[in-house]
Amino acid sequence: NKSNMQTETIKIQKDEFEKYDQFLLDQGFGAVSDPNPYMFGKYKKDGTYISIYTSGKVVVQGLNISSIVQSLNGFNGLGGVGVQGGGIDESFIPHIGADEVGKGDFFGPLIVCAAYVSTENLSLLKGLGVTDSKKISDKRIAEIYNQIQEKILYRVWTLNPVEYNERILKAKNIALVLAELHGDNIKEFVRELSNRGIEYNKIVIDQFSSNKGRLAKHLSQYNMEQFHQAESKDITVAMASIIARYYFIQAMKTMSEKYDMVFPYGATHVIDAGKEFLKTYGEKELVNVAKLNFKTVSQL
Numbered sequence: 001n002k003s004n005m006q007t008e009t010i011k012i013q014k015d016e017f018e019k020y021d022q023f024l025l026d027q028g029f030g031a032v033s034d035p036n037p038y039m040f041g042k043y044k045k046d047g048t049y050i051s052i053y054t055s056g057k058v059v060v061q062g063l064n065i066s067s068i069v070q071s072l073n074g075f076n077g078l079g080g081v082g083v084q085g086g087g088i089d090e091s092f093i094p095h096i097g098a099d100e101v102g103k104g105d106f107f108g109p110l111i112v113c114a115a116y117v118s119t120e121n122l123s124l125l126k127g128l129g130v131t132d133s134k135k136i137s138d139k140r141i142a143e144i145y146n147q148i149q150e151k152i153l154y155r156v157w158t159l160n161p162v163e164y165n166e167r168i169l170k171a172k173n174i175a176l177v178l179a180e181l182h183g184d185n186i187k188e189f190v191r192e193l194s195n196r197g198i199e200y201n202k203i204v205i206d207q208f209s210s211n212k213g214r215l216a217k218h219l220s221q222y223n224m225e226q227f228h229q230a231e232s233k234d235i236t237v238a239m240a241s242i243i244a245r246y247y248f249i250q251a252m253k254t255m256s257e258k259y260d261m262v263f264p265y266g267a268t269h270v271i272d273a274g275k276e277f278l279k280t281y282g283e284k285e286l287v288n289v290a291k292l293n294f295k296t297v298s299q300l
Contacts, residue, residue, distance in 0.1 A: 005061060005062065005063065006060075006061070006062060006063065006064075006065050006066075007059065007060070007061050008059075008060045008065060008069045009057060009058065009059050009060070010057075010058045010060075010069070010072055010073060011056055011057060011058070012052070012056050012058055013056060013137070014054075014056055015137070016137055017040050017041070017052060019134075019135065019137065020052060020058070020072075021040075021041055021052070022134070022135075023135055024041075024043045024050060025043075027045070027068075027071070028045050029043035029044060029045040029048075029050065030043065030044055030045065031043055032044050032049070034051070038053050038054050038055065039051060039052070039053060039054070040052040040053060040054050046062075047062055047063060048060065048061070048062030048063075048064075048065055048068060049061045049062060050068070050072075058072065060072065092119060092122055093201050093202065094116070094117060094118045094119055094201055095116070095117070095200060095201045095202045095203065095204060095236055096114050096115065096116050096186065096189065096190070096193075096200050096201075096202070096203045096204070096236065097114070097115055097117065097203075097204050097205070097230070097234055097235075097236025097237035097238070097239060097240045098112065098113065098114040098115075098182055098185070098186055098203065098204070098205040098206070098237065098240050099112070099113060099133075099205070099206045099230070099231050099237050099238075099240040099241040099244055100112045100113070100178060100181070100182070100206075100208065100244060101113075101133065101241065101244040101245045101247075101248045102244075102248050103174065103178070103208070104266065104267055105248075105265055105266055105267065105291075106266070106267045106270045106274070106290055106291055106294050106296050107161075107252070107255070107263040107264065107265075107270065107273070107289055107290050107291075108161070108248060108251055108252050108255060108263060108265075108289070109158050109159055109160045109161060109164065109248065109251050110158075110159040110164050110177075110178075110181070110291075111156060111157070111158050111159070111244045111247050111248050111251070112156070112157045112159075112178070112181045112182050112185050112244065113154055113155070113156045113157075113185075113240040113241070113243045113244035113247070114154065114155050114182075114185050114186045114189040114203075114240060115152055115153070115154040115236060115239045115240040115243055116152070116153045116154065116189075116193060116198065116200065116236070117152065117235060117236040117239055121148075121151060121152060122235070124147070124148070124151065125148070125235055125238075125239060126235070128144050128147055128148070129144075130144065130235055130238050130239055130242060131231075131232065131238050132229075132231040132232045132238055132241055133231070133238070133241040133242045133244070133245035134231075134241075134245075136242065136245075138249050141242055141245050141246050141249060142246060142249070144242055145242065145243065145246040148239070148243075152239060152243075153192075153193065153196075153198075154189075154239075154240065154243050155185055155188060155189040155192065156185075156243060156244065156247050157181055157184070157185040158247060158251065159177075159181060160251075160288075161287065161288055161289055161290055161291060162287055162288055164177075164291055165287050165291065165292045165293075167180075168291070168292070168293045174293070175208060175209035175211065175214055176214060178208050178209070178214075178215075179209070179214040179215045179217070179218055180218065182205065182215060182218070182219075183215060183217075183218025183219055184218070186203060186205075186219060186222070187218075187219070190203075190222070201223070202223045202224065202225060203219065203222055203223065203224040203225070204224075204225045204226075204227075204230055204234045204236060204237050205224065205225070205226050205230060205237065206226075206227075206228070206229070206230040206231050206237055206241075207226040207227050207228045207230065212226050252265070255289060259277070259280075259281065259289065261273065261276060261277065261280070263289065267294060267296060270296055271296065271299060271300065274286075274290070274296060274299075274300045275300065277289065277290075278300060286300075
């Protein structure tokens, strides 16, 4: 019944288009082709249509659109989708969450983080809209980090590209490298918490491998849970993902300043930057900025 159709409009920043595109696909929306030259993307799910225009205007149309509009607004303002609000178990037990950033990025380091969230921290993180760092803009990552850096206990391990390439050469498998990194970082973090008289209770980690045993081997004596998309389901893992991404962003900025060029995130739009780097600095220098096990290397 078209008379019951609702239309809502929100405004987003142009540098967030890609993140909204991924968010909608993650929510089960399918992409719809539209010849409109002023349309960045159009999406459909169960009779609800969402159009993102190049001006930054997002139009939502459908019969029952309040929940998706609320999600989009939360995502727009604070990245507060998934673990914010009702998604958090009110019987929260303080624990460690762990996640990594940089695994899918051709340029830059691999960073793991273990963070501890206490009951006292919980309302702060909820208020900040802490969620999976992939759903939050770089600017917002920095804002959240600045609010929590003195209040949250955490431990970060940065594996720069040279060290990453050495480890991959030996291990031949990113999951084995990650298991060792997370294992060592978490064990050291638990020791630090113990020295402060803090009981970690449990460790929740985003499952990075189909083989849970890889990490379990390193942390067999600990109370640990692994599951997929933990950064969207557990606020402590989400906090770890935000801290790790903050460190990754800073590392990329430092690298960009050193080489006087912009290194893109991800692994899909990196060829041009790779060619520019090789032309200026040569093949031998690539080991210092990129992950050489990526297929991108042979393309370059």
